[in-house]
Amino acid sequence: MIHTLPRQTSTSRLLLAITIPLAAALLFPTIYLALRAAQVPLDEAASYLTRAGTLRVIGRSLLLVATVSLASAAIGIPAAWLTARTDLRGRRMWTIALTVPLVIPSYVAALALVGAFGQRGFVQGWLEPLGVERLPSIYGFWGAWLSITLLAYPYVFLSVRAGLKGLDPSLEEASRTLGRSAWETFRRVTLRQLTPSIMAGVLLVALYTLSDFGAVAIMQYNVFTRAIYLRLSLDLETAALLSMVLVALSIAILAFVNRTEQRGSTYYAQRSARAPQRIALGRWHAAAQAFLALITLLSLIAPLGVLSYWLINGLQQGETLRDVIVPLQRSIRAAALAAVACGALTLPFVVLQVRYPSRVSHGLARAAYLGYALPGVVIGLAFVFVGARVLGTLRDWFGLTDYRSLGLLVAAYVVRFIPQAIGPARAALLQVNPHLEESALTLGRNRPRVFATITLPLMRPGLVAGVALVFLTAMKELPVTLLLAPSGYVTLATRIWSASSESFYARAAAPALVLVLISALSLVYILDTDD
Amino acid sequence: MTEIAVTCHTLSKSFGPVRAVESVSFRLERGQFLALLGPSGCGKTTVLRMIAGLERPDSGAIELAGRIVSDDRTFTPPDRRRVGLVFQDYALFPHLTVAENVAYGLPRGKERHAHVSELLSLVGLDGYGERYPRELSGGQQQRVALARALAPQPDVLLLDEPFSNLDVALRTQVREDVQRIIREAGVSAVLVTHDQDEAMSLADCIAVMFAGRIHQFGTPRVLYEAPVSRQVAQFLGDANLISGTARGRVAETALGDVPLRTPADGAVEVMIRPEAVKLHADNTGGAPATVQRTIYHGAHQTVWLALADGTLLKALAPADVEWRAGEQVRVGVRGAALAYPV
Numbered sequence: 108m109i110h111t112l113p114r115q116t117s118t119s120r121l122l123l124a125i126t127i128p129l130a131a132a133l134l135f136p137t138i139y140l141a142l143r144a145a146q147v148p149l150d151e152a153a154s155y156l157t158r159a160g161t162l163r164v165i166g167r168s169l170l171l172v173a174t175v176s177l178a179s180a181a182i183g184i185p186a187a188w189l190t191a192r193t194d195l196r197g198r199r200m201w202t203i204a205l206t207v208p209l210v211i212p213s214y215v216a217a218l219a220l221v222g223a224f225g226q227r228g229f230v231q232g233w234l235e236p237l238g239v240e241r242l243p244s245i246y247g248f249w250g251a252w253l254s255i256t257l258l259a260y261p262y263v264f265l266s267v268r269a270g271l272k273g274l275d276p277s278l279e280e281a282s283r284t285l286g287r288s289a290w291e292t293f294r295r296v297t298l299r300q301l302t303p304s305i306m307a308g309v310l311l312v313a314l315y316t317l318s319d320f321g322a323v324a325i326m327q328y329n330v331f332t333r334a335i336y337l338r339l340s341l342d343l344e345t346a347a348l349l350s351m352v353l354v355a356l357s358i359a360i361l362a363f364v365n366r367t368e369q370r371g372s373t374y375y376a377q378r379s380a381r382a383p384q385r386i387a388l389g390r391w392h393a394a395a396q397a398f399l400a401l402i403t404l405l406s407l408i409a410p411l412g413v414l415s416y417w418l419i420n421g422l423q424q425g426e427t428l429r430d431v432i433v434p435l436q437r438s439i440r441a442a443a444l445a446a447v448a449c450g451a452l453t454l455p456f457v458v459l460q461v462r463y464p465s466r467v468s469h470g471l472a473r474a475a476y477l478g479y480a481l482p483g484v485v486i487g488l489a490f491v492f493v494g495a496r497v498l499g500t501l502r503d504w505f506g507l508t509d510y511r512s513l514g515l516l517v518a519a520y521v522v523r524f525i526p527q528a529i530g531p532a533r534a535a536l537l538q539v540n541p542h543l544e545e546s547a548l549t550l551g552r553n554r555p556r557v558f559a560t561i562t563l564p565l566m567r568p569g570l571v572a573g574v575a576l577v578f579l580t581a582m583k584e585l586p587v588t589l590l591l592a593p594s595g596y597v598t599l600a601t602r603i604w605s606a607s608s609e610s611f612y613a614r615a616a617a618p619a620l621v622l623v624l625i626s627a628l629s630l631v632y633i634l635d636t637d638d
Numbered sequence: 639m640t641e642i643a644v645t646c647h648t649l650s651k652s653f654g655p656v657r658a659v660e661s662v663s664f665r666l667e668r669g670q671f672l673a674l675l676g677p678s679g680c681g682k683t684t685v686l687r688m689i690a691g692l693e694r695p696d697s698g699a700i701e702l703a704g705r706i707v708s709d710d711r712t713f714t715p716p717d718r719r720r721v722g723l724v725f726q727d728y729a730l731f732p733h734l735t736v737a738e739n740v741a742y743g744l745p746r747g748k749e750r751h752a753h754v755s756e757l758l759s760l761v762g763l764d765g766y767g768e769r770y771p772r773e774l775s776g777g778q779q780q781r782v783a784l785a786r787a788l789a790p791q792p793d794v795l796l797l798d799e800p801f802s803n804l805d806v807a808l809r810t811q812v813r814e815d816v817q818r819i820i821r822e823a824g825v826s827a828v829l830v831t832h833d834q835d836e837a838m839s840l841a842d843c844i845a846v847m848f849a850g851r852i853h854q855f856g857t858p859r860v861l862y863e864a865p866v867s868r869q870v871a872q873f874l875g876d877a878n879l880i881s882g883t884a885r886g887r888v889a890e891t892a893l894g895d896v897p898l899r900t901p902a903d904g905a906v907e908v909m910i911r912p913e914a915v916k917l918h919a920d921n922t923g924g925a926p927a928t929v930q931r932t933i934y935h936g937a938h939q940t941v942w943l944a945l946a947d948g949t950l951l952k953a954l955a956p957a958d959v960e961w962r963a964g965e966q967v968r969v970g971v972r973g974a975a976l977a978y979p980v
Contacts, residue, residue, distance in 0.1 A: 542729035545692050546783075548716040549723040550743030551790055557717075560742075564733050 118554055119463040125455045130474035133522050136489035137477060143492055144347035155345055156352065165352070168330040171251060171323075172316045178256040179312040182402055183263025184305060189395050191271040194385045196392070201399050202268070203630075208406040209261040210626035212583040212600070214321030215619045217254040218607050219410035221245055221325065222417065229413065250326035257406035258322070259315045263308035270304025271297075276384065289386075310364045317357055318482030320586040325607060331356075332484045336586065339488060347492070350485045357480050411623070414616045421613030431599070431617045438598040441513060441588075442581035445520035449528040450574040452521065456529060458562075461536045472533075478523045487590035490519040494591070509594060516591040520581045527580060528573035535569020536562070579629035583622050641668040642704070643794050643826035644689060649698035651684055658684045660850040661698070666794075666826055666843075668703075671817075673829045673837035676847035677873070682830045685847075686796050689828065690723050691716035703793040722787030722825070726799040728779045730771035736782050737767030743790040757785040761819055776804050777812050784816060788823050795820065795827040801836060813840060834874045838862070846870050864899075868978050871909045878910045878951050884977050892945040894925045899974040906977040914972045915953035917941065917961070924970035927951065929961045943969060 147155075155161060186205050190198045208216070223229050224245040231242050243249070274297065282292040320332040329337075331353040338346035388395055422428075456475050459468040478486065494510030539562060547557040563570075585600045592601060599618040606615035644666040651659040659681040666672045674682040687693040689700055691707065691714060699709035702721065707714040731739050740754045758764055761781035771779055780800060787795055800816070801809050817840055820827050831837050837844050838858040845855045854866045865871035868879055882891030884902035889895070896908050918924050930942040930950070934957065941961055943951040951969065961967065 540727065540729060542725045542727060543731055545690070545716070546723060546725065546729040546786070547731070547742065548692070549690050549719070549721050549792075549796075550786070551717050551720075552743070553715070553717050561731060565731075 119459065122455050122459040122463065123467070126459050126468075126471050129452060129455065130471045133477060133525070134474050136486070136493045136519075136522065137481065139497070140347050140350060140485070140489040140492055143344065144351045147344050147348055152348055155348060161349070164329060164331060164334045164349070167248070167328065168317065168353075168356075171248070171255070171328070171330055172313045174252050175255045175259060175316045176309045176313050178252070179260040179263045180305065180309055182256070182260040183308060184267050184301075186260075186264050186399060186402065187267035187271060189388075189399065191268050192386055193388050193395070195388060195395055195399075201403075204403045204407060205264050205399065206261050207627060207630060208258050209265075210579075210629050211258055211407075211410065211623055212321060212585065212603075212619075212626065213254060213258055213319050214325050214585055214600070214603060214607070215414070215583075215622060216258050216406075216410050217250065217322040217325035218603065218612070218615060218619065219413040220250060220254050221607075222413040222612055223409050224250075229416075246327050248328055251323045251328035251330070253405075254322040254326065255316050255319055257402075259312040260402075260406075262311040262315065263305065266304045266308030266311070267301060270301045274300055307364060310360055314357060314360045314364070317353065317360065318484075320482070320484050332482055332586070335484050335488060336589075339491065339590070343488075343492065343495075346488055350488055353482060354480065354485055357482060361480050411620075414620050414623070417613050417616035418620060421616055424613065426613055426617075428617055430602075430614070431621060434597050434599045434602045434618055435621060437596055438582050438600065441516055441520065441592075441598065442578045442584075444513075444517045445524060445581045446528075446574045446578035448517060448521050449525045449577045450532075450570055452525060453528045453532045453570070453573065457532045457536050458558075461533060462541065472529070475529055476526045479526045481523070483523060483584065483586040484590075486519055486523050487587040490515055490522075490587070491590055511591050511593045513593060513596065516588065516593075516596075519587045519591055520577075520584065523584070523587060524577045524581055527576045528570075531569040531573040531576070532566060533569075535566035538569075539565045576629060579626060582625050642666070643668045643670070643702070644672075644828065645699075645701040646685065646689070647699040647701075649685065649688060649695045649700065651681075651688060651693060651696050657850055659688070659695075662847075662850075662852055663698075664845055664852065664855055666828065668826050669824055670842045671820065671827045671829065671840060673831055673841035673844045674847060675831055675834060675837040675844050675873070678832055680847045681850040682847050683798055686723075686798055686828060686830045689794070690721050690796055691719045720790070720793045722790070722792035722795040724780075724783045724787050724795070724797045724800050726802055728771075728783040728803075730779055730782055730786070732771055734770075735767060736763065736769050736771065736774070739771065739782055740767075740786045740789050742786060753789065757789055760788075760822065761785045762815070777808050780804070780812060781815070781819075784819060788819075788825065792825065795823075795825045797827060797829045799830055799832070801831075802833070809836075816840075838874070846873060848873075864976065865909070868907060868909065871976070871978075876912050876952060876954075878912065878915065879907045879978075880910065880949055880951070881980065882906055882908050882977075889975070889977055892925065892947045892949045893951070893969065893971060896971050897974045898977050900976070902977045902979065905980040907980055909976045909978065910951075910971055912940070912952045912954040914975070915943075915951060915955075916970045916972045917953060917955050917959070918968040918970060919959055921966075921968055924968040927967055927969045929963055929965045929967060931963055932961050943967070945969075 186201075189195050190202050190205070195201065221228065224242060225231070226242070226244070228242075228245075231239070234242070278300070279292050279296055282296045283289070287295065318332065320336065323330050323333045324336065331349060335346050335349050335353065338349060456472055460472040494515050543561055543565070544557050547561045548554070552560065583600055585604060588598055588600050589604060592598060597605070599622050602618045603615045603622070606612065642665055647663050649659055649662045650657070662681075662685055664672070674685060676682045684693060688695050688708070689702070694713055695708055697710070700707050702719060705714075706712060707719050731742065734742065736758070737754050740757055741750055744750050744753060754767065755764070758767060761784055763778060763781055763785070766774070766778070771782065774782065783800075801813060804812055813836065829837070829840060841858065843855065843857050844861055845852045846861065847853065848869055854861060854870050861870065861874050865874060868877075871877040871879075880891045880893060882889040882896065884898060884904060884906045886901045886903070887898050889898055889902070889906055889908050891908055893910075896910070898908075916924070925945060927943040927945050930944050932942070933940040937957060939955055939957050939961070941953045941955050943953060945951060953969065955961070
């Protein structure tokens with residue numbers, strides 16, 4: 108059979124024909140949101156954005172981002188150094204313990220902190236006999252700062268740890284032989300080379316802080332995400348305006364992340380095979396252990412302890428675990444649909460970008476990465492707009508009374524989480540030698556057959572990792588689920604949310620523990636990249 | 639009538655502004671072994687990929703075993719061309735066993751299993767069928783790649799630098815094995831290589847390529863003895879190029895009067911192979927020269943000489959006489975030389 112065109116270009120055309128509408132669909136809600144925000148008359152927009160209330164929201168957000176970033180660096184850098192470069196006992200255990208908080212949903216951690224330090228909390232109970240009648244309120248800035256810091260510092264920890272492991276120890280040795288003391292060497296050689304890793308970690312913390320909804324909502328601290336959520340029921344247009352400001356800030360941070368990553372790669376490009384000599388902590392050993400123990404106590408043991416106490420207490424008072432099963436099933440169903448959809452939709456983007464690189468294919472991949480730049484609340488809001496205004500017209504034709512649906516929820520999950528699936532899938536395909544596919548072609552197998560028998564089996568580990576990661580993250584997603592889940596479709600996340608807003612903490616305990624357990628599974632993938 | 643396995647007719651291909659292949663034409667008879675020889679980046683691999691159908695030519699035509707597979711209007715995709723391809727990196731499917739790799743291009747059927755065993759024994763890998771590629775040595779992987787490419791009985795076998803990933807010590811042995819296997823299979827083959835030694839020892843004919851064009855096409859003997867240009871002469875073996883003035887069948891050079899194989903006139907460069915430089919043991923006749931340096935190889939020796947005007951000359955001499963640096967000798971030329979106009 109003879110074709111009038113080479114298969115190669117007809118394949119890339121087919122891929123383009125699939126990916127362009129997909130990319131458009133991924134972008135559409137956000138563009139629609141931006142268009143709606145742009146429809147607000149300029150003077151109205153300006154007066155709303157410069158109102159004292161709005162300025163306070165901006166100020167609070169920036170304050171929280173700055174203080175959480177600083178605190179995360181203060182915890183993450185020494186912790187990384189202790190586990191990577193010293194003779195600290197239990198380094199492997201500490202590394203895991205210090206990484207786990209990364210996967211705890213922020214609303215769970217915040218809820219546990221309320222349980223520990225709140226007005227009827229444990230600490231208050233222990234201190235009352237000592238004459239402390241009232242702890243300062245955990246709600247507001249301090250609660251938000253503490254809960255986000257305790258969850259986000261692992262970004263700095265992991266990034267700096269990787270940086271330290273990549274350093275060439277002979278540079279430090281050279282500095283010592285040139286007559287510099289240990290401290291001077293650390294300051295002038297080690298720290299200078301670590302700057303890109305520190306920056307990368309801190310910027311990820313900043314991005315996390317800016318986009319977090321769960322902790323600030325529970326701590327009732329009115330930053331962007333919470334303000335948008337609250338405006339939503341009052342006035343969609345100003346909520347859209349606020350979202351645009353938040354997106355602009357996120358994109359600015361992301362641009363910084365990209366820049367430090369590019370520059371950082373030149374710093375420790377040359378890897379040394381030799382492991383550096385570990386520094387003996389000597390009499391500082393006890394202090395180091397105490398420091399890490401305190402961090403782990405606050406970020407891991409306290410939340411788990413509070414949740415376990417609530418669970419046992421609740422069970423004794425007649426709560427049953429059966430209430431967890433239906434939300435668990437619903438969480439799994441929505442997350443699994445999103446994960447499978449992300450896995451399938453990832454393929455055309457990845458194949459086009461890796462096998463047919465061009466400005467167009469890179470641009471299309473960018474569209475798929477949009478979810479990284481958008482806080483969950485913004486994606487939720489964008490879909491509310493689309494659901495309410497665009498799908499709403501269908502109501503007249505089909506008698507739909509509510510735009511919220513499982514389909515819309517899964518679609519929003521896909522926009523939010525598809526970058527997590529694309530990353531590993533792309534890395535996996537980059538590992539597949541194109542000569543393998545070309546060999547298979549010359550052996551008489553057509554392109555679909557080659558893809559099914561050679562490409563797909565070889566990129567499967569990366570694809571599965573990405574799908575699993577999407578599943579685990581979608582399980583604990585809160586803001587999008589709150590905004591888009593059909594009424595009555597209670598998932599683990601929304602069940603914790605409603606239990607907390609009604610102060611029914613015992614009811615939140617079981618779903619929260621289940622979520623923490625499930626989230627811990629995603630650690631397998633995070634730690635995998637570490638060692 | 640001899641059958642033609644491959645015909646390339648005025649093939650051209652550009653990648654953006656880079657003209658990778660320009661008007662390449664050649665013809666390969668059935669059962670013959672052709673080497674595309676040239677420095678890296680000369681376009682030889684692109685020619686191979688166009689024959690395989692992995693690149694589409696901008697213009698020109700390709701005919702495989704009498705079928706037009708590529709011209710202005712038609713393009714047969716690689717899976718319908720009946721070509722076998724062996725890559726430099728072998729490209730064995732890492733998730734399949736050796737037997738599954740070899741069977742990949744075979745149709746399903748009862749004979750499949752027998753055919754695979756037959757091929758594995760042809761390449762000397764009986765009993766290796768259940769292994770995975772990563773468990774084999776480089777030479778063994780290469781033979782699996784060869785067996786896999788030969789399995790669907792292709793009309794032509796394409797080999798892209800197949801020996802360059804092997805240890806030098808292994809290379810000669812593997813080269814001989816591959817030559818034997820290809821001859822036994824009776825298949826036409828096109829080899830891409832930058833190694834003139836490899837091309838000369840394996841191929842029936844060689845196409846020498848520079849900058850996207852074929853400069854010369856011929857048997858190894860013709861290419862070595864009668865290179866059409868300085869470039870070809872220097873690429874195939876060592877060549878001394880000495881400037882001189884030609885008058886008909888003789889050229890005046892620092893080496894004295896050198897007889898020419900073909901008449902020429904005016905300024906020329908005379909090409910003399912090192913083995914054609916003759917050192918006069920009795921120190922009479924020829925032109926005077928000073929020995930600069932010698933390398934002793936056992937069976938023979940390389941002698942660097944400086945002529946009276948400073949021209950450097952490389953000579954390959956028998957090892958029986960020991961020459962010392964600084965020694966005055968007299969040199970001449972054996973046989974007639976080629977001259978290239980300047």
